[in-house]
Amino acid sequence: MHGITEVTEEFYGCLSSKKPFNCLENLVFEDMAEWKQWHVLGSGEFPILEQLKIKNCPELSLETPIQLSCLKRFKVVGSSKVGVVFDDAQLFRSQLEGMRQIEELYIRDCNSVTSFPFSILPTTLKTIRISRCKKLKLEVPVGEMSYCNMFIEDLTLKECDCIDDISPEFLPTARTLNVSNCHNLTRFLIPTATESLHIWNCENVEILSVACGETQMTSLSIQGCRKLKWLPERMQELLPSLKELYLYNCPEMESFPEGGLPFNLQFLVISACKKLVNGRKEWHLQRLPCLTQLSIYHDGSDEEIVDGENWELPSSIQTLTINNVKTLSSQHLKSLTSLSELELYDHHELHSLGLWHLTSLQSLEIRNFPNLQSLPESALPSSLSQLIIMHCPNLQSLPVKGMPSSLSDLSISNCPLLKPLLKFDKGEYWPNIVQFPTIKIDGECM
Known part of the structure; x- marks a missing residue:
């Protein structure tokens, strides 16, 4: 449909119809390279439309408000001029006034988006996903009102290279935060309402800390943050609800915070964190009474700990996966009276193995023991x-x-x-x- 430049009244059929497209729930405009204008009747068209997607329509401008009172999901992909709407607070407000039930907003491949008017978002909007908007910055515009009226619960930022700092005032109520491939991001302050945080492949992040006070976080996943050395300080005090901690490819991370990990932690996965594993003597995992699943994936560079009592594991562990930890021995497993699943991978030193003392063990996998x-x-x-x-x-x-x-x-x-x-x-x-x-x-x- 490359020749279409306008969607006119003919699109709606018989104009005597009071509510054109009165049964349509999902509408997609895609690959209309020359489409510039969408004539809106404003007479009750699309009365039950719930999802609108505009993809690869680079010339389309939405300067006329769209009255879609039942719209719940709005997706804009590769349509730069539509993206301009999100920069213009007045224009964005006029569009939102016609979307009284909007719940989800998706913006992708819109390099025209340089800012975002968070403060005027409707209370119905719970999910925002922004990806590959290379010029987007999270900055408070001059004269912008406080962000305290935000109701966003789920925010995803992906491949937004101009974002260098994420501060809590932009998302005080966000419960789920996903940030990935934002290569210039250097600092992340965790909002107190956050329950789940995933930071992936933001290789320049150096500071990760809790903004202020105790958070509700239950899950924290960090992958590919190659400059990050430390987890947030005072984790036991500020992240008391944390149950799941996943650390992948953080080679500069050296140790857990002073005081150790939160006591309610249940799942711990550590992969490709060389310095952290080699400093395992100071983990003090035996202090974690709720830890039931532990997975460690290493490169075999660990050395035997002479005074190894601090490398003891808690008896609560039920599932254990150990990959290429050279110094692992049956002695380290002696306290695991609750262990039911054991996976051992890539152990190049062991010649014999005895596990008879693991009286609760039900499943055993041994892989790549040359x-x-x-x-x-x-x-x-x-x-x-x-x-x-x-x-x-x-x-x-x-x-x-x-x-x-x-x-x-x-x-x-x-x-x-x-x-x-x-x-x-x-x-x-x-x-x-x-x-x-x-x-x-x-x-x-x-």
Whole structure:
């Protein structure tokens, strides 16, 4: 539809109709490169329209207010002149007055958007998602009223390169914040109302702190913030409700805050945080009575801690994943009386493994242990129901006589020295494993 320059009265059909398109709920204008003007009747058209999307219409201007009283979702993608509306507070206000039920606003690929009139947003608007608006800045315009009347609950900012600071006054009520690929962002102050915060691939963030007072945050995820050295100070006091903490690819992060992590923390995932893992002696995880899931993905650069009592793990852990932590030993797992799932990956030093003391363990996965040669006869706990062994090229024996009677699922793959022993009806181990309900060797059910 590249030749269309105007949407005129003919678009609405018979003008005698009091409410044109009276059943339409979803309207999309897309790839109309020459479309400049949309004639609005203002006579009750689109009476139940809930979603409007304008995509790749670069010449369209919305200077005339659109009266869409039932509209809930408004999406603008790659339409620069439509984006101008968001810079002009007066024009934006006039548009919003005709969208009395608007709940969600999406803006993408609109480089004309340089600012955003947060203060005049309607109370119905709960979700804003802005992405790839390269010139957008979060600044308080001269004469702009206070932002205290905002009701935004969910804000996403993605690939907005002019944003260098996020302060609480822009989003005091936002419960969910997602900020990604904002490459010039250097500081983030967490609003007290925030419950879930995700900061991804903002590699220049150096300061992450709580704005003021106790927050309601339950989930914090940080990925690819390569200059960030510290988590917020006084986390136990200021983030007491935090239950989930995910740290990915933060190579400069050195330690947890003084005083440790919040006591209510339940899930902790640490991946590609070299300095942090190598300083694990000061984690004091044994102080976290609610921690049930711990995952650590490392590069094998850790060294043995001579005085290792501070590397003890809390007995509350139920699910544990350890990847390429060179100094891991059975001794570190001795206190895990509640552990039900254990995944061990990429351990290049271990030659033997014994886990008989984990009396609650139900699922065990061992993957990529190049030097593992054997599992002793007493290696496996009697509670085990699932055993998965993968990519252990030197593993040459299993504790077949010590296999738990509770085992129901046995899966072994890429273990060439074991494969002849497990051969159907002929292998040496076959009589000892045939009773297990599910047996899978190199992906083949036996």
